Amino acid sequence: METEKGISMNRITRRKFLVGTAAGMLMTSCGPKRLYELARPDLREALDRMEKEYAVKYGKAVKVGSEGPIKGVKFAYALDLSRCIGCRTCVHACVHENNQSRDPEIQWIRVAGIDKERGVDLTHADYYYHPDKVPEPGKFYVPIQCQQCDNPPCTKVCPVKATWKEPDGIVVVDYEWCIGCRYCMAACPYGARHFNWGEPGLDPADVNPDTHYLGNRPRPKGVVEKCTFCIQRTRKGRYPACVEACPVGARKFGNILDPDSEVRYVIENKRVLVLKEELNTIPSFFYFYGV
Amino acid sequence: MLEKALTGGKRYWTWLAVVVAVIVIGLVAYLYQLREGLGITGMSRDVTWGFYIAQFTFMVGVAASAVMVVLPYYLHNFKAFGKITILGEFLAISSVIMCMLFIFVDMGQPARVFNVLLHPTLHSMMFWDMMSLGGYLFLNILISRVVFSAEAKGIAPPKWIKPIIILSIPWAVSIHTVTAFLYSGLSARPFWMTAILAPRFLASAFAAGPSILILLCLLVRKVSRFDPGDKAIRKLSEIVAYAMAVNFFFVLLELFTGLYSGIPQHIEHFHYLFLGIGSATGLVPWAWSSSILMVVALVMLLLPKVRTNLRILPWICVMVVLGLWIDKGIDLIVTGFVPSPVGTVTEYSPTAPELLITLGVYAIGALIITVLYKIGIAVREAEAA
Numbered sequence: 001m002e003t004e005k006g007i008s009m010n011r012i013t014r015r016k017f018l019v020g021t022a023a024g025m026l027m028t029s030c031g032p033k034r035l036y037e038l039a040r041p042d043l044r045e046a047l048d049r050m051e052k053e054y055a056v057k058y059g060k061a062v063k064v065g066s067e068g069p070i071k072g073v074k075f076a077y078a079l080d081l082s083r084c085i086g087c088r089t090c091v092h093a094c095v096h097e098n099n100q101s102r103d104p105e106i107q108w109i110r111v112a113g114i115d116k117e118r119g120v121d122l123t124h125a126d127y128y129y130h131p132d133k134v135p136e137p138g139k140f141y142v143p144i145q146c147q148q149c150d151n152p153p154c155t156k157v158c159p160v161k162a163t164w165k166e167p168d169g170i171v172v173v174d175y176e177w178c179i180g181c182r183y184c185m186a187a188c189p190y191g192a193r194h195f196n197w198g199e200p201g202l203d204p205a206d207v208n209p210d211t212h213y214l215g216n217r218p219r220p221k222g223v224v225e226k227c228t229f230c231i232q233r234t235r236k237g238r239y240p241a242c243v244e245a246c247p248v249g250a251r252k253f254g255n256i257l258d259p260d261s262e263v264r265y266v267i268e269n270k271r272v273l274v275l276k277e278e279l280n281t282i283p284s285f286f287y288f289y290g291v
Numbered sequence: 292m293l294e295k296a297l298t299g300g301k302r303y304w305t306w307l308a309v310v311v312a313v314i315v316i317g318l319v320a321y322l323y324q325l326r327e328g329l330g331i332t333g334m335s336r337d338v339t340w341g342f343y344i345a346q347f348t349f350m351v352g353v354a355a356s357a358v359m360v361v362l363p364y365y366l367h368n369f370k371a372f373g374k375i376t377i378l379g380e381f382l383a384i385s386s387v388i389m390c391m392l393f394i395f396v397d398m399g400q401p402a403r404v405f406n407v408l409l410h411p412t413l414h415s416m417m418f419w420d421m422m423s424l425g426g427y428l429f430l431n432i433l434i435s436r437v438v439f440s441a442e443a444k445g446i447a448p449p450k451w452i453k454p455i456i457i458l459s460i461p462w463a464v465s466i467h468t469v470t471a472f473l474y475s476g477l478s479a480r481p482f483w484m485t486a487i488l489a490p491r492f493l494a495s496a497f498a499a500g501p502s503i504l505i506l507l508c509l510l511v512r513k514v515s516r517f518d519p520g521d522k523a524i525r526k527l528s529e530i531v532a533y534a535m536a537v538n539f540f541f542v543l544l545e546l547f548t549g550l551y552s553g554i555p556q557h558i559e560h561f562h563y564l565f566l567g568i569g570s571a572t573g574l575v576p577w578a579w580s581s582s583i584l585m586v587v588a589l590v591m592l593l594l595p596k597v598r599t600n601l602r603i604l605p606w607i608c609v610m611v612v613l614g615l616w617i618d619k620g621i622d623l624i625v626t627g628f629v630p631s632p633v634g635t636v637t638e639y640s641p642t643a644p645e646l647l648i649t650l651g652v653y654a655i656g657a658l659i660i661t662v663l664y665k666i667g668i669a670v671r672e673a674e675a676a
Contacts, residue, residue, distance in 0.1 A: 034410075104330055106336075110633070112633065112634070122632075122633050122634040123555050123556070123559060123630065123634045124634065125633065125634040125635075127633075127635055144633055153477070153478060153479060156414050156415070157414075157415050157416065157417065157476075157477070158412065158415055159407045159412050159415040159417035159418045159421070160403075160406040160407055160409075160410050160412060160415075161410050161412050162406075177403065177406060178399070178400060178403075179398055179399065179400050179401075179403045179404055179406055179407070180329070180398050180399015180400040180403075181394075181397070181398055181399070181417065182339045182340060182397075182399070183415070183417055183473075185339040186339060186340060186474075186477055186479065186480060186627075186628075187477050187478075187479055188479055188632070189478060189479035189632045190479075190632060190633060191336070191337065191631050191632055191633040191635070194336060195329070195336070195339060195399065196328065196399070197328055197329050197330030197334070197335075198327060198328035198329075198330035199327075199328060220400075221328040221399070222328055222329065222398075222399030222400045223399055223400060224399075276632075279478045279479075280478075281478075
């Protein structure tokens with residue numbers, strides 16, 4: 001009697017166990033996966049699919065790259081506040097390079113115009129200055145974009161691990177995994193994250209076909225995006241678009257681990273500051289006074 | 292038991308028809324939002340959460356407040372609440388479902404929302420919020436089902452349910468605490484980053500929730516033969532009085548710390564809320580009307596003669612609910628975004644489709660609570676007969 005009971009109970013648990021395992025396996029095999037977790041060949045396959053979609057959508061070949069971080073490289077940025085003239089050339093170069101939606105308008109860089117006598121005080125910044133000529137007398141300018149924090153508050157709050165910091169210091173977003181809850185936007189102290197409030201308006205003629213899957217590839221609506229230090233360029237040894245576009249040479253970029261790099265020189269020899277140092281976000285984006 | 296919801300008078304069916312009509316309108320508005328994106332709302336680059344998340348926050352409080360009838364009954368053996376614990380639990384069930392729907396309609400990619408469960412992310416408060424809300428919903432469904440079906444059969448509820456009921460008490464506290472943590476853990480938002488946020492949430496919840504429950508009790512008494520009893524209603528009003536007083540105290544603590552310390556990042560938000568910044572004064576009338584409603588309600592609640600008068604009490608409750616709803620359902624969330632962390636001042640007001648979707652979610656809650664109360668009342672009436 002007792003043995004019988006034992007067996008029958010055992011059977012139920014075994015059945016339960018099998019059903020549970022099967023359900024679990026089904027979920028992991030059929031369920032959605034983050035692009036980040038895919039094995040290299042599977043990722044390439046997914047990116048090929050994307051390329052095909054973009055080709056149909058924009059009527060031209062769009063390359064979706066997947067260059068990984070380079071060993072021994074950690075990117076850092078330095079911006080010379082004494083040189084910046086507030087012309088916003090970087091803002092528009094960024095929009096073009098990174099396939100930002102033109103309508104609704106998304107810009108990853110915003111430039112704060114601040115009175116010189118106030119110093120770096122964002123509470124009185126004016127982002128919508130429009131004089132005939134920049135720089136205006138008595139003003140200085142602080143362009144703000146993602147600070148690529150080493151202790152990013154945005155990735156901490158993401159409930160699905162759709163955003164994370166890469167080994168080379170770039171904070172990226174997986175547009176296929178983001179649920180669009182915008183918690184990261186509430187958490188970012190720099191207003192550096194941007195949401196696609198509608199289907200991105202991107203004219204095929206404007207599409208930059210050289211893209212990266214974690215960077216400037218065209219985005220769907222309903223997901224968050226941000227500056228990636230032009231991951232599609234910098235991982236191939238090029239400068240970010242904003243650095244190239246700056247007409248006064250205020251923007252410096254490079255590998256902070258390389259003692260001979262320009263950013264390293266700036267950090268070691270100039271008066272540098274980071275925004276909101278007291279929040280312990282540890283930005284990889286430095287501001288300095290070059291002259 | 293569900294069949295009891297299928298019999299009812301003309302008034303009942305008319306009400307249900309109205310509720311369903313509002314749901315359908317809300318659904319149509321939601322389909323529009325699904326097609327166009329969240330750009331159809333009043334939210335923007337700088338104000339990235341709006342009406343949906345604010346309603347969610349308010350309703351979490353209402354859900355948590357069921358504990359205010361469960362606790363006195365089960366821990367203090369306050370018998371008068373015996374008849375209405377079920378009303379509190381039903382209110383909790385419908386509120387939690389509304390909370391989940393408010394989160395859902397706020398998602399940019401709603402189809403992916405289950406990624407939260409597929410990839411549990413322990414360092415995100417949103418994950419914990421989903422866990423605590425889900426758990427609370429489960430607990431309340433289980434408890435009300437077990438206790439109520441036993442009662443309908445005229446037998447005592449099984450013993451094993453008691454520890455689960457006790458568990459639901461701290462769990463109720465947890466849902467609103469974790470919801471406060473969603474906001475108070477953000478270094479980017481000084482307006483929310485205050486340790487008093489969770490206690491304040493709980494205090495205001497324990498005022499607003501029981502106020503809604505009083506109104507529901509009075510309504511139930513009016514439309515059915517089930518009488519929750521004066522004693523229970525008066526006790527609830529006492530709870531509201533205490534909670535309002537505590538909430539008021541917490542608000543003063545918050546104002547003192549924020550204003551006396553004089554840190555610009557703190558002051559700016561209060562400035563925007565109560566005085567406006569430049570031409571941006573959208574919340575000023577709301578902030579003051581909420582404050583006035585709450586102060587007047589508090590004074591009336593503190594006077595026993597006024598509070599115990601069952602003809603005045605519903606009006607006090609309306610003031611409490613309205614005042615706290617403005618506070619949590621409008622002011623709290625939006626003010627956290629104005630000014631933005633980089634100093635921009637962008638105002639927010641909800642759009643028509645946004646309001647319709649919100650109404651739709653409230654209507655779903657109303658539908659659920661109507662059906663649940665209908666069943667509850669039918670059983671209570673059968674007992675009384």
